[in-house]
Amino acid sequence: MSTEAESVTSIAQQAVEPRKVEVGTVYAVADGSGGIRVVDTDGYDLSPRHKAANRTVTDAISFVTYVNRHCLPGTEVYAHTSASSVVAVIDSHEGTDSLPGWQKHKLTLGLEHTKAWLAWVARDLGTNERAWMSQQEFAEFIEDRALDVHDPDHARLIELATKFEATTKVEFGSAVRLDNGEVKFEYTETVGPRKGNKGGIDLPKELKLGLRPYIGGPIYYVFASLRYRMRSEGLVLGVALQRPENILEAAFADIVTEIRDGIEEKDGKPGHPGIGDVPIFYGKP
Structure with a gap:
């Protein structure tokens, strides 16, 4: 009271x-x-006494442009590999015997995976044992993602998909591994006027993919092993990406290098500068 x-x-x-x-x-x-x-x-007031912001960009060019636009003597950048994250603290501390910073102005590089990368990872048996596909599913997936494949060539890939679509009502017998590493499936037709006819399908050992893990980042060759299982319900197929975690680490390292050093103009494609003398630390701010 x-x-x-x-x-x-x-x-x-x-x-x-x-x-x-x-x-x-x-x-x-x-x-x-x-x-x-x-x-x-x-x-x-017309403007605040000091800047305070928490921005997010999705590619290296935007990150570099923002940092160079707002850079201060104490600006620092932190790169965290396992999280695939880069954070710039624009108003960080300047260093020993220098002015401290408010640390309220930050920029985060929030990398986003491309649709192509996500499509293959979703079908990766290495991370998802339930990613096995029926013949029809496998054929449709190969047709949909054929442009991601560099080897075998596009024509053979479409031919392979077409054969698997056309042989859903067959009984597969043995699977023979050939000298070149490919697998030959022998089958006998069980329905229709060609009932009893035999045939075969050659499955490549692996696919050589050209994938861009992150939007705005470089393209990498990724190898995908082709696998199969003979089950009671029929033949199932799948893909297993070879060490995708290494590709992601390399892609992140290249993006950090691009942020630091920039890229030169090449083959008519524009380049951009890096962040110059702004220090990069590996870790989290």
Whole structure:
């Protein structure tokens, strides 16, 4: 409960006529209950006293452009490999015997995977044992992602998909591994006028993919082993990416290098500078 003196003080404060304050200044004022509160008029000025922001960009060029635009003497960049994250603290501390920074202005490079990379990873048996596909599913997947494959060539890949689509009503017998590493499936047709006819399908040992792991990043060759299982419900097929984690690490390292050094113009493609002398530390800010 307020004392009589506090009530008198509060009434007296309310009777004070409004007066102009200096915008951008911090004031200590009575809170009406005997205490003090701080009033910051920074929000009414034409611009704040210091920058405060937490931005996110999705490619190296945008990251470099932003850092170079706002760079201060204390600006630092932190690269965290396992999280595939790069963070710039624009207003960080300048260093020994120098001014400290507010550390309220940050920029994050939030890398995003391409649709092609996500499509293959979703079918990767190395990370998802349930990614086995029926003949029809395998054929449709190969047709949909044929442009990602550099070897075998496009014509043979489509031919392979077509054969698997056309042999859903057959009985597969043995699978023979050939000298070149490919597997030959022998089958006998069980339905239709060609019932009893035999045939075969040659399955390549692996696919050579050209994938861009991150949007805006470089393309890498990724090898995918082709696998199969003979089950009671029929033949199932799948792909197993070879060490995709190494590809991601290499892609991230190349992006950090691009941020530091920039890239030169090549084959008509524009380049961009790096962040120059801004230090890069490996870890989290």
